[in-house]
Every structure is written in structure tokens, then in C-alpha cells.
Amino acid sequence: MASENRCSGQGTGLFLLGLLLTIAMAIPASAARYLVIVKDSQVYGQIQSQWVLNSSSLTSQLLSSRDVQVQEALPEVGAIVVESERELRLSNSADVIVEKEFFHKTPRPVYSDELGATLSQPWSYDVRYAVSPSDILKKKKPKPKPGPGSEENDAQVGPKTPWGIRMVKAPQAWALGxxxxxxxxxxxxxGIDKNHPALRGQIEDTRDFVGDNQTPYDVADKVGHGTHVSGTIAAALASDGFSGVAPRAKILMGRVCSEDGCSNVDVVRGMSWGIEQKVDVINLSLGGDFGSPGEKSAMEKAEKAGIVVVAASGNDGKPSVGFPAAYSSVIAVGAVGPDSKKAEFSQWGPELDVVAPGVDILSSVPTGTGCVSSAVVSQAAGTKGEVASSCFIGSAVVAAPGLSKEISFVGLGKPEDFSGKDLTAQFALIQRGEIKFAEKVKNAIAANASGVIIFNNTDGLMSGSISDDGTVLAIPVVMIEQKVGEELRDHLGAGEKIRVQVSTSSDDYSGMSGTSMAAPHVAGVVALIRAGNRNLTPEQVRQVLKDTVEPLGPNEENEYGSGLVEADKAVARAMQLH
Incomplete structure (x- = not known):
């Protein structure tokens, strides 16, 4: 939680000196950063001129003698960043808040619990892979194929157009927006992969707020989350149809999260940079169960500066919207799947504004970190030839034509299912359910399996990470569909011998799920709105979005907010306003 201290009294420029002279005289701890948030702009101006801008003043000398170092002034949000080796406490003013640095969890892939639900890990996201957008759209009610001359024409969409881009009707809004x-x-x-083919022409500027000497450049994305979010917003329109919601918008990336977390201080610094840059919209696919006075103030300052702030509602599947999405100055976005149903992980509550696609969202990932697979079945009476498959992060790369092995069914992949079995030179065929993918794979490796083929226990395909530290296994791991897996299991049970040829390869695109993936759809729609009408206030943009949704339900507890965003209607409505 943020360390927040307030006292009564009138604030003046000289007040801050007294504030910092009240460092707790406890045992010194390691140096910590603090946000000093000044509510009154005139008071901030006095503080800035007397303290920050005059480093040789008596004030600065006194501060440095008490182990306090001024790091940065953030005039756009009325805050100052300081570092102190002693606990910093506030006295003598109601105009100033001192907030100690804390960290939100880094957005990371999470495991499925193998029962169809996402593990309770706030602000992480489940990683899932779509074989193709057309496979995903089969789950949604069929729509007539658009023909030449229609609003969504063949020049705008293609086989790689992500289903979420189509669901929010972005192509229909591209002309107006x-x-x-x-x-x-x-x-x-x-961070972001600056060299990704879908993004390298879309990036206007970057800034690293973490300061951990990331390589090969300061905003390099070692997690993959920021690259994926950026692609959903503004990936360039490719000949195969892959695109972001607003393919001609520009991205500014502020790296505020490392592998170790997202600092509240760095989030506020990033917000301040956005206000300074006069951006149109800020996307925050991060946060947690609690906010902070500094973050709340920064969101409000952005709104007052005319910037629309969009944030993810959270992935813990509970009836409360997380922060910063819950702040009234922020547009809170929940997630739905291709069937227009609320994603099981999506948080909801009174603060939720709208929903957007957030399940199996195909987008850019750092070059070469995605995974695609092929599975070809032979010597089975029913199923032969290539079958639909998906690849797991952490799977070994097996170049085409791949490995061809006999398969052996080992139930749910529990230790007892492998009892007495040696799977040398065989693939383990495992049913999804009851234990984690990683445990199934670990048990298969212990039985000397050459690879793992997991078949789903529901329609479609999904995948995830089989390591939480980036480890790449020595064997391939893929998923096939439930119907195919059950058919193979039954043929094996009848005594048939079946071979499957598996290959895997790296890719620059992958699917992910989470409200982190839903929020950038809305940020992209806001970009289209702003491109069509730059005169709208943030509150007007919010109202346009909410007034032009497709209502979804049942919605007794505001699980869907106002409904599913629709870009074409939103941009058209925005163009009518003055």
C-alpha cells in the first residue's frame, strides 16, 4: 500500500523544507523513493522555484545533509520525486501528500488451473493461442461474408485480421476515423519491440522510466505484454489483414514495468510525460487491487489536460474493478470472448464503463517469441492428415518436417498415470484437466517421452506457458482439439498403433487473453474518435463510447458496463458533435 501522511495547516513554498526536516529518526533503512504530491498549483510553483530550480540554495544544502536527494520535478502532475535513506514523513500542511514507492505486479502470463478457470493472480493475463482468426470466429454467431463495396471490404480485412478488430467493427470506422x-x-x-515488422513504423517516441539498463535498448520488452498491447492499438495494416484498431495512429511507449513490477512512482512519471507530450489517449493495461493518491491525482491531471485515459478492469474474476481503472477519470474496460460473453477472469462492478474483446487476442509479440505448430496424424482409421494444433510457450522448436513418433495415451498425465511406463521414443497423449499443464509435461519428461500432445476438454484450442522463468524445454508440447484427441484415444484403446508428426517454430505473433488485451481495443477506438474529431473532451469521448455500444447481458451487476464498444457507431457519433 502507499504510505500516505497528511497534516493540517496552510501550505507555502517554505513549508516543504519543514516537511523534509521531519525525517523519522528511526534506524536508517535502504534508500527509498517518494512522491511529494502538491495539490495547489501555486504552492507547487513556490516549491519548485525555491527548492528544485535552485540546487545551490540553503534549502538544497540542508536537504542533502539529511540523506534526501531530489530526483525529478513533475510539474504536469504537481509532484516531485525524492529519494531518502530515512522514512519520510509529512507535517504542517493539508496541501501536500507524501507517498512511498510501491510496486504493482508485472503483467505476466499465468497458468490455467486446468479446470477452465484462470488462477487468482490480479493483473496477470492468461496466454492463449488462436490457430487462426477464422477458427475463433466459428465460436461466434455466423455473419455473412462481406463483399466488394460493403463497409468491411476485402481490401481491409484478410485471413490474419484478428477477430477482436472485426468484433469492434474497426474496419468499418477506418474511412471516417x-x-x-x-x-x-x-x-x-x-516496453516494446522497436524492430517488430508490425510496429517499427508506428512508434513516435519511447522513454524508459525503470532505469535498469535494459538491453539491447532501454525500452526492450522482455515480458512481451507491452508489444502485444501496442499491436492491438496501432499495428500497421498488412496485406494479409493483420492490423491494429487504429493502424495509422502513432505509439509512444513509456516503459514503467520491469520483470519485477510496476512502480507507482514510474506510473506517475509516465503520466506526466504523456501530459507533457499532449497525447490523445493513455492506455494502462496494469494495476492492482489498490491505487494511490499519486496515481489518482495523475489520472485527474491527464483528464483536465484533455487526455482520455483507458485502463483494464482486472483479471481476478471478482465483482470489483481494480485500480487505476476504478478512478472516475478513467475509462474502465472489461473483457468478453468471441461469443460476446464475459470472460471468466474479467472483473466488474459499478465503475466498469464498457467491454471489449479480451480472449485469444492475436497481436504482436517480441520478434521470435511466439510459437506455431503443426501436427500430422497417420495410421489411424478415422483421423488422418494435419489436424488443428496450438503451441505452448517453452516448447522446444522442432523444424519441419518435425518429429514423427508413436503416441501413447496416459490419461490426465498424473504421476500414477505414468506408473510402470517407459515412453522412450514416444509422444505422450494427455487429456486436459485436474492438474496444470506444466505438471503434465514434467511427468511426461520423467517417463522419457519425446514430446507431449495435450487434447482439450472443451471446444477449440488454448495454450499457455509451461515455464514461469522463460525456460525452453528439450521436447515439443502442443495441444489438439477435444474431438480429435478423444478419437485417437479410442483407437489406441482398440489396439491400433498411431504416429503423429509434430513440428514447431517461432513466430512474431501470438494470442493472449486478459482485460489487458481488452483495454487497447478501446484505446484504439478512442484514437479513431480523436482522429475524426479532436475537439471532444474526455468526458464526451466516454459518453460517445457508452452511447454507441452493443448492449450485452444479463447485466444485473454491471458485468458488461454499458456494453461492447463499436467503433463505427462511435466515430460516426463523434463526427456529429461540435
Missing amino acids: QQGQGARVLVLDT
């Missing part, structure tokens, strides 16, 4: 031309979106996240 100029594909986001001129709109600028700040993404505060884990």
Missing part, C-alpha cells in the same frame, strides 16, 4: 491518422497513443507498460 482516417485509420487513426494524427492520433497519438501513450502505452505505459513493459
Whole structure:
């Protein structure tokens, strides 16, 4: 939690000296950072001129003698960042808040609990892979194929157009919204792959707020989250149809999260940079169960500066919206799947504004970190040839034509299912359920399996990470569909011998799930709105979004907010306003 201290009294420029002279005289701890948030702009101006801008003043000398170092002034949000080796406490003013640095969890892939639910890990996201957008759209009610001359024409969409882009009707809004031309979106996240083919022409500027000497450059994305979010917002329109919601908008990346967490101080610094840059929208696919006075103040300052702030509602599947999405100055976004149903992980509550696609969202990931697979079945009476498959992060790369092995069914992949079995030179065929994917794979490796094929226990395909530290296994791990897996299991039970040829390869695109993936759809729609009408206030933009949704339900507890965002209607409505 943030360390917040307030006292009564009138604030003046000289007050801050007294504030910092009241460092607790406890045992010194390791140096910590603090936000000093000044509510009154005139008081902040006095403080800045007397303290920050005059480093040779008596004030600065006194401060340095008490182990306090001024790091940065943030005039756009009325705050100052300081570092102190002693606990910093506030006295003598109601105009100033001192907030100690804390960390939100880094957005990371999470495991499925193998029962169909996402583990309770706030602000992480489940990683899932779509074989293709068309496979995903089969789950949604069928729509007539758009033909030449229709609003969504063949020149705008293609086989790689993500289903979420189509669901929010972004292509239909591109003409009015100029594909986001001129709109600028700040993404505060884990960084970005500046060399990704879908993003390298879309990035206007970057800034690292973490300061951990990341390589090969300061905003390099070692987590993958920021690159994925950025692609959903503004990936360039490719010939195969892959695109972001606003493919001509520009991305500014503020790296505020490392592998170790997202600092509240760095989030506020990133917000301040966005206000300074006069961006149109800020996307925050991060946060947690609690906020802080500094973050709340920064969101409010951004709104007053005319910037629309969009944030993810959270992934803990509970009836409360997380922060910063819950702040009234922020547009809170929940997630739905291709069937327009609320994603099981999506948090909801009175503060939820809208929902957007957030399950199996195909987007850019750091180059080469994605995974695609092929599985070809032979010597089975029913199923032969290539079958639909998905690849797991951490799977070994097996170049085509791949490995061809006989398969052996080992139930749910529990230790007892492998009892007395040696799977040398065989693939383990395992049913999804009851234990984690990683445990199934570990047990298969212990039985000397050459690879693992997991078949689903529900329709479609999904995947996830089989290591939480980036470890790449020595064997391939793929998933096949439930119907195919059950058929193979039954043929094996009848005594048949079946071979499957598996290959895997790296890719630059992958699917992910989470409200982290839903929020950038809305940020992209805001970019289209802003490209069409730059005169709307943040509150007007919020109202336009809410007034033009597709209502979803049942919605007794505001599980869907106002409903599913629709870009075409939103941009058209925005163009009518003055």
C-alpha cells in the first residue's frame, strides 16, 4: 500500500523544507523513493522555484545533509520525486501528500488451473493461442461474408485480421476515423519491440522510466505484454489483414514495468510525460487491487489536460474493478470472448464503463517469441492428415518436417498415470484437466517421452506457458482439439498403433487473453474518435463510447458496463458533435 501522511495547516513554498526536516529518526533503512504530491498549483510553483530550480540554495544544502536527494520535478502532475535513506514523513500542511514507492505486479502470463478457470493472480493475463482468426470466429454467431463495396471490404480485412478488430467493427470506422491518422497513443507498460515488422513504423517516441539498463535498448520488452498491447492499438495494416484498431495512429511507449513490477512512482512519471507530450489517449493495461493518491491525482491531471485515459478492469474474476481503472477519470474496460460473453477472469462492478474483446487476442509479440505448430496424424482409421494444433510457450522448436513418433495415451498425465511406463521414443497423449499443464509435461519428461500432445476438454484450442522463468524445454508440447484427441484415444484403446508428426517454430505473433488485451481495443477506438474529431473532451469521448455500444447481458451487476464498444457507431457519433 502507499504510505500516505497528511497534516493540517496552510501550505507555502517554505513549508516543504519543514516537511523534509521531519525525517523519522528511526534506524536508517535502504534508500527509498517518494512522491511529494502538491495539490495547489501555486504552492507547487513556490516549491519548485525555491527548492528544485535552485540546487545551490540553503534549502538544497540542508536537504542533502539529511540523506534526501531530489530526483525529478513533475510539474504536469504537481509532484516531485525524492529519494531518502530515512522514512519520510509529512507535517504542517493539508496541501501536500507524501507517498512511498510501491510496486504493482508485472503483467505476466499465468497458468490455467486446468479446470477452465484462470488462477487468482490480479493483473496477470492468461496466454492463449488462436490457430487462426477464422477458427475463433466459428465460436461466434455466423455473419455473412462481406463483399466488394460493403463497409468491411476485402481490401481491409484478410485471413490474419484478428477477430477482436472485426468484433469492434474497426474496419468499418477506418474511412471516417482516417485509420487513426494524427492520433497519438501513450502505452505505459513493459516496453516494446522497436524492430517488430508490425510496429517499427508506428512508434513516435519511447522513454524508459525503470532505469535498469535494459538491453539491447532501454525500452526492450522482455515480458512481451507491452508489444502485444501496442499491436492491438496501432499495428500497421498488412496485406494479409493483420492490423491494429487504429493502424495509422502513432505509439509512444513509456516503459514503467520491469520483470519485477510496476512502480507507482514510474506510473506517475509516465503520466506526466504523456501530459507533457499532449497525447490523445493513455492506455494502462496494469494495476492492482489498490491505487494511490499519486496515481489518482495523475489520472485527474491527464483528464483536465484533455487526455482520455483507458485502463483494464482486472483479471481476478471478482465483482470489483481494480485500480487505476476504478478512478472516475478513467475509462474502465472489461473483457468478453468471441461469443460476446464475459470472460471468466474479467472483473466488474459499478465503475466498469464498457467491454471489449479480451480472449485469444492475436497481436504482436517480441520478434521470435511466439510459437506455431503443426501436427500430422497417420495410421489411424478415422483421423488422418494435419489436424488443428496450438503451441505452448517453452516448447522446444522442432523444424519441419518435425518429429514423427508413436503416441501413447496416459490419461490426465498424473504421476500414477505414468506408473510402470517407459515412453522412450514416444509422444505422450494427455487429456486436459485436474492438474496444470506444466505438471503434465514434467511427468511426461520423467517417463522419457519425446514430446507431449495435450487434447482439450472443451471446444477449440488454448495454450499457455509451461515455464514461469522463460525456460525452453528439450521436447515439443502442443495441444489438439477435444474431438480429435478423444478419437485417437479410442483407437489406441482398440489396439491400433498411431504416429503423429509434430513440428514447431517461432513466430512474431501470438494470442493472449486478459482485460489487458481488452483495454487497447478501446484505446484504439478512442484514437479513431480523436482522429475524426479532436475537439471532444474526455468526458464526451466516454459518453460517445457508452452511447454507441452493443448492449450485452444479463447485466444485473454491471458485468458488461454499458456494453461492447463499436467503433463505427462511435466515430460516426463523434463526427456529429461540435
